[in-house]
Amino acid sequence: MIYSFLLAIAVLGLSILISLPLGKWMFKMMCPAPDLMGPAHRKVEGFFHKVIGRAAEADQNWKQYTVSLLIFNTIMFVVVTGVLAFQQFLPLNPDGQKAIEGSLIFNTVTSFVTNTNLQHYSGESTLSYFSQLFGIMWLQFVSAATGLAAVTAASRWLGGSRERNNFYLDMCRATFLVILPVAAIGATLLVLCGLPMTFDGAAVVHTLEGAVQTIARGPVAVEVIIKQLGTNGGGFFGPNSTHPLENVGFYSNIIECISLVIIPIGCVWMFGMITKHRKHALVIFAVMTVLCLVKLGCAITFESEPAVALHDLPVAEASNLEGKELRLGAGASPLWAVFTTCTSNGSVNSMHCSLNPLTGLIPLVGMWFNITFGGIGVGFLGLFTYIIVGVFICGMMVGRTPEYLGKKVETREMKYALPALLMHPLCILGGMAIFCLIPAWGRDTVLNPGFHGFTEMLYEFTSSSANNGSGFEGLGDNTVPWNIACGLVMLIGRFIPIIFQLAICGSLFAKKEVPETVGTLKTDTALFGVVIGGTVVFIGALLFLPVAVLGPIAEYLTTLVH
Amino acid sequence: MNMTTNISGAIRTAVLSILLCCVVYTLVIWAIAQLFVPNTANGSLVKNEAGEYVGSRQVAQEFTQDKYFHSRPSAADYNGAGAVGSNLTPTSPKITERAREIIKKYGATAGNLIPADMVTASGSGLDPHITLAAAKFQAPRVAKARGISEAELEKIIASQVEYPGGVMRNEPIVNVLMLNLALDRKR
Numbered sequence: 149m150i151y152s153f154l155l156a157i158a159v160l161g162l163s164i165l166i167s168l169p170l171g172k173w174m175f176k177m178m179c180p181a182p183d184l185m186g187p188a189h190r191k192v193e194g195f196f197h198k199v200i201g202r203a204a205e206a207d208q209n210w211k212q213y214t215v216s217l218l219i220f221n222t223i224m225f226v227v228v229t230g231v232l233a234f235q236q237f238l239p240l241n242p243d244g245q246k247a248i249e250g251s252l253i254f255n256t257v258t259s260f261v262t263n264t265n266l267q268h269y270s271g272e273s274t275l276s277y278f279s280q281l282f283g284i285m286w287l288q289f290v291s292a293a294t295g296l297a298a299v300t301a302a303s304r305w306l307g308g309s310r311e312r313n314n315f316y317l318d319m320c321r322a323t324f325l326v327i328l329p330v331a332a333i334g335a336t337l338l339v340l341c342g343l344p345m346t347f348d349g350a351a352v353v354h355t356l357e358g359a360v361q362t363i364a365r366g367p368v369a370v371e372v373i374i375k376q377l378g379t380n381g382g383g384f385f386g387p388n389s390t391h392p393l394e395n396v397g398f399y400s401n402i403i404e405c406i407s408l409v410i411i412p413i414g415c416v417w418m419f420g421m422i423t424k425h426r427k428h429a430l431v432i433f434a435v436m437t438v439l440c441l442v443k444l445g446c447a448i449t450f451e452s453e454p455a456v457a458l459h460d461l462p463v464a465e466a467s468n469l470e471g472k473e474l475r476l477g478a479g480a481s482p483l484w485a486v487f488t489t490c491t492s493n494g495s496v497n498s499m500h501c502s503l504n505p506l507t508g509l510i511p512l513v514g515m516w517f518n519i520t521f522g523g524i525g526v527g528f529l530g531l532f533t534y535i536i537v538g539v540f541i542c543g544m545m546v547g548r549t550p551e552y553l554g555k556k557v558e559t560r561e562m563k564y565a566l567p568a569l570l571m572h573p574l575c576i577l578g579g580m581a582i583f584c585l586i587p588a589w590g591r592d593t594v595l596n597p598g599f600h601g602f603t604e605m606l607y608e609f610t611s612s613s614a615n616n617g618s619g620f621e622g623l624g625d626n627t628v629p630w631n632i633a634c635g636l637v638m639l640i641g642r643f644i645p646i647i648f649q650l651a652i653c654g655s656l657f658a659k660k661e662v663p664e665t666v667g668t669l670k671t672d673t674a675l676f677g678v679v680i681g682g683t684v685v686f687i688g689a690l691l692f693l694p695v696a697v698l699g700p701i702a703e704y705l706t707t708l709v710h
Numbered sequence: 711m712n713m714t715t716n717i718s719g720a721i722r723t724a725v726l727s728i729l730l731c732c733v734v735y736t737l738v739i740w741a742i743a744q745l746f747v748p749n750t751a752n753g754s755l756v757k758n759e760a761g762e763y764v765g766s767r768q769v770a771q772e773f774t775q776d777k778y779f780h781s782r783p784s785a786a787d788y789n790g791a792g793a794v795g796s797n798l799t800p801t802s803p804k805i806t807e808r809a810r811e812i813i814k815k816y817g818a819t820a821g822n823l824i825p826a827d828m829v830t831a832s833g834s835g836l837d838p839h840i841t842l843a844a845a846k847f848q849a850p851r852v853a854k855a856r857g858i859s860e861a862e863l864e865k866i867i868a869s870q871v872e873y874p875g876g877v878m879r880n881e882p883i884v885n886v887l888m889l890n891l892a893l894d895r896k897r
Contacts, residue, residue: 151880201718270793282728316719362790363790370735370736390795391836454826457800462819469827471797475837476874477878
């Protein structure tokens, strides 16, 4: 177990080290200072202006920015619906994938537009290479870029920057100058590790014992890296990075693991640089890291226990190996389970449904918070909502108007913060209530009966609302009720918070700056960190305590009886 | 900015991103892969001595005969085009049931414990490895079926051992297909 901890610390440490220069690069690319740009950079910016056309000239306020964001996301939705709906007529389909059912198309497109990547299908048996590349992978790039653009604009408003805000320019910068170069480096490394990258159809071989085996393959490497980097999570193959061709060994696993968190952490540094509140960003980073470390410790400890079902059988003592792959090593799976739900990624390298009961609680907690690094950009914006609420509570306690970064937080901001915050529990708990009441929608679709079945459903709604996309895959989720319910929850979970968070930033930007006094709650102190951490834990977790008890905790308690 | 300009900006951005992210990026990485690592880039396929493809080094296949080492249990029935895990909770009686059958098949006892990887289904159903302990556990059966000494077999196993992560002290593992191919070559 000690080596599992060492591995976790090493991977987290390495990720933070990489995120430092990356954050700086992101800042330079997203907010280019006209007088500091090199000639090449100037040319690229000019190119973006030329491609976007007249739309690039506007300086957008938060409302105009949000409208452009929604227009672009609508186009994403329309294009990929077309790609998936007509895949049987499109090229690059060597394995002859058939037409896809309507509600599954809706669910899949929604899932990838919202950066969730919940998959109610299995890639190798449903999608053509064309759909994988021009549908799924394209959305993985641009939905991540949407988040990065949003957090950049939000940071400019919060920092009172007079720089121009233009959604399309930000999109181009995020996609082509930040995400694409990192993806290209990562994809090259993964290809060298041994991931497939071919346009040939599945290989058919005769095994040593003479059976016929069909081995699915394809342009795997390019998609795997962006699914990791873009907090997307939707894999090429059904079992995601558990599949040996999607995650070929120990080192590809490390690369993919680091890719889970570097851009989300980089967003925090970038926020500090744009707002010129670097120490404040450091405090935010510390809060996120502490929460992440606590989850890592719990997950690794719980998962080192053997599977209860093998108790009393002549089986050698080992950690729980159900749903795990040997080449990745013992500590790799709990580490990944925490990282993938710290961020809103949702890729997996073991079957979360087969995690020990208490370990299964940790990814759930991660998604309930959804901010300990969080999705690209939107994770930071999620924490920003907690900050506004935390600052407000503190202000009430000392009896003065709360302030954040020199701006007064007043009724309007709180009115915006509450729906952004409460949409998450409402979607999860509301959805659970409905699906528990209708057995044909809920109970009849679970694989494992009892408390674990409850957790399977809880995980599905949590993952949808958190725009995560991992799953307790025992759930038979490719049904019309699940496809539509999860689709709606993903849309609400993505766009309602983004709109309100941008609204808060826009509203604060319009206010006059108030001078700092002795009574001001300083945002760059440990005390502030404790306040934010407390707000996250109390508001984020308490709401979900009852369902946690009904699901994973109850299942754990039954194991004590044996 | 009016709506037409707005939508035209969105479409232009979308087209550029499709060109660069889906076409250019994919082709560049594909070219690198096919140029430098063509074998793994095409799925790590392996040939037998006769030069026929017999599987992928990365994908488990089913072995039932005594003379071969057996792979881990597979919820996917070793279907390389339909990977899936069991998704059973570790408290599930179905795991106990499955383990009992396997234990009976291999004749494990309290004095001869079966390694846990042999009674648990892998996440993809295609885990190409077993632990070194599982290979040693199966060695007597394979040695008997092939009529070779266990010492000789141990040597072949030792030539196939991998240590994932080196210093991280993970359980040593063996690739089942490569081990069985090595055995067939010895014949």
